[in-house]
Amino acid sequence: MTRDPADLTTADYLDSAREMTAAGRPYLAHLLAEEAAQRIADPATAAAIRAIYSDPTTTRTETD
Numbered sequence: 001m002t003r004d005p006a007d008l009t010t011a012d013y014l015d016s017a018r019e020m021t022a023a024g025r026p027y028l029a030h031l032l033a034e035e036a037a038q039r040i041a042d043p044a045t046a047a048a049i050r051a052i053y054s055d056p057t058t059t060r061t062e063t064d
Helices: 010-022 026-038 043-052
Strands: none
Touching: 010 026, 026 043
């Protein structure tokens, strides 16, 4: 089912972020969580969301 992005709620974005994390897609989870954080008025809550879904490109470590 296709949705109009304007109709999506913060909860929709967070649910999708959880699904992407479970599917092993951390960057998509980060992008969805960032969108959710931008929609939240409380800075502390937004910061908590950003901490949970940090950017995987900045926390990634290379292994040999």
